[in-house]
Amino acid sequence: MATNYKFKKVKAGRDHIADNFHNALSLSDMAQHAHISPYHFLRVFKDTYGETPNEFLIRLRVAHAKKLLITENHSVSEICEHVGYSSLGSFSSLFLKQTGMAPTLYRRKLWALSAEPFCFPAQAIPACYARHFLGK
Amino acid sequence: MITSIAHATIYVLNQDEALDFYKNKLGFEIGDDMKVEGGFRWLTVYPKSNSQLQLVLAEPKEGPMFNKEAAEKIRSLIAEGAFGAGVFETENCQQTYEELVAKGVEFIQPPTEQLYGVEAMGLDNSGNWFSLVQR
Numbered sequence: 001m002a003t004n005y006k007f008k009k010v011k012a013g014r015d016h017i018a019d020n021f022h023n024a025l026s027l028s029d030m031a032q033h034a035h036i037s038p039y040h041f042l043r044v045f046k047d048t049y050g051e052t053p054n055e056f057l058i059r060l061r062v063a064h065a066k067k068l069l070i071t072e073n074h075s076v077s078e079i080c081e082h083v084g085y086s087s088l089g090s091f092s093s094l095f096l097k098q099t100g101m102a103p104t105l106y107r108r109k110l111w112a113l114s115a116e117p118f119c120f121p122a123q124a125i126p127a128c129y130a131r132h133f134l135g136k
Numbered sequence: 137m138i139t140s141i142a143h144a145t146i147y148v149l150n151q152d153e154a155l156d157f158y159k160n161k162l163g164f165e166i167g168d169d170m171k172v173e174g175g176f177r178w179l180t181v182y183p184k185s186n187s188q189l190q191l192v193l194a195e196p197k198e199g200p201m202f203n204k205e206a207a208e209k210i211r212s213l214i215a216e217g218a219f220g221a222g223v224f225e226t227e228n229c230q231q232t233y234e235e236l237v238a239k240g241v242e243f244i245q246p247p248t249e250q251l252y253g254v255e256a257m258g259l260d261n262s263g264n265w266f267s268l269v270q271r
Contacts, residue, residue, distance in 0.1 A: 008227070015185045050139070060187070071170065120170035125178045126143060129192065134174040135200025 009034045010044045017053060021060040022084045027053060061085070062098045069107040071118050076103045143180065145192045146221045147214055148262040151179050154193045157261040161239045162224075164191075183224065191221065214262050221266040229254040229270035236268075 013034030017025060030053050031041035045053050061083040068079045077088050080103075085091035095103050114121035122130040130136045148154035158164040158181045167180035167190040180190040196202055196210040213219065226232040229247045233256045237243060244265065245257035253271040260266060 011185055018185065018187065067168065067170075115173045120168075120172045120178060122172050122174060122176070125168075125170075125172060129143075129145075129178070129194075130172075130176075132201045133176045133194065133197075133199055134172070136174075 006044060007048065009036055010041065010048055013041055013045065013053070014049070014056065017057055018060065021057055021064070022082060024084060024086070025057060057084075058094060058098065062095060065091075065095060065103065066099070066106065066124075069103055070110045070114075070120060070124055073118065076107075079103070141189050143190050143192050144222065145194050146260075146264055147196050147210060147219060148193050148260070148264070149195070149211060149214060150262070151177055151193055151195055153261055155179060155181070158191070158193065161236065161241050161261075214264060217259065217263045217265060219264050221260060221264045223267045223269050226268050226270050229256055229268055232256075232268055232270075 013030045013036075016033035017030055027038045027042060031038040034041050036044065042052060045051075045056075049056065051059070065079050065083045068074060068082060069076075072079070074082070076092070080088050080091040083091075085094075092102055095101075095106070099106060101109065110121055110124055111117070113123045122134050122136045127136075155166070155169070159166065163184060164181040165184050165187070167182050167187060168178050169180075170178040172178050177195075179193045181193060182188075182190045196207045196214075198204045198207045202210065233243065233247050236258065241258050243256055243258045245255070247254050247256045247268075247270075253269050255270075256268045258266055258268065
């Protein structure tokens with residue numbers, strides 16, 4: 001774990017990622033907000049949070065894309081742009097790698113499970129909660 | 137190996153009012169606010185700088201898990217302050233405490249030195265306690 005002083009710096013960089021994940025972000029952008037060198041930022045970030053800044057960025061983007069795919073009727077390329085990717089190809093392959101499904105298949109599967117269009121299907125929230133509150 | 141906690145539940149009396157409190161008073165961000173088929177509202181919030189653990193704001197309602205009597209019992213226990221939302225960390229307990237008091241948040245204990253840091257204890261607008269800790 002980083003010292004308190006270091007932690008504040010790396011947290012500033014992390015906040016910057018969380019606030020701007022839908023924009024293009026480079027490691028040097030992130031490190032600049034933390035006022036540390038990119039290499040050092042990468043190392044301290046990984047030590048502190050257990051994932052690299054880029055892994056964190058991808059996690060936020062994929063989570064947001066999943067939500068948009070289920071609840072909005074935007075095209076996949078619109079969603080790709082919305083979560084900060086300029087290339088549809090790299091977004092699709094990244095999404096596939098993270099979730100095991102292509103974005104269109106993910107949408108089709110989840111929409112098929114919901115009784116109403118653009119309504120979150122119970123299967124999209126953790127099953128323990130669905131079971132607890134909906135009896136599913 | 138379990139690597140992290142993703143969701144923890146806090147029961148609230150009214151999701152709209154709780155959201156207003158956690159968002160506008162405590163400064164949390166909305167994780168998910170989704171209508172789920174079956175009439176359930178999936179509502180999660182998290183402190184701005186860390187979305188890894190999200191608090192699920194849930195209303196105890198009559199349903200598969202609770203019968204009417206149990207749901208009512210839980211609601212009255214919430215209002216009595218039987219449940220807690222847990223410990224929220226802050227960089228400066230005194231400063232955060234003052235900011236929250238200015239916003240009208242009720243505290244049952246002002247910032248106090250403890251072995252593990254400085255801690256204040258407040259109440260959310262349902263009656264759940266939460267702790268503000270500076271380590």
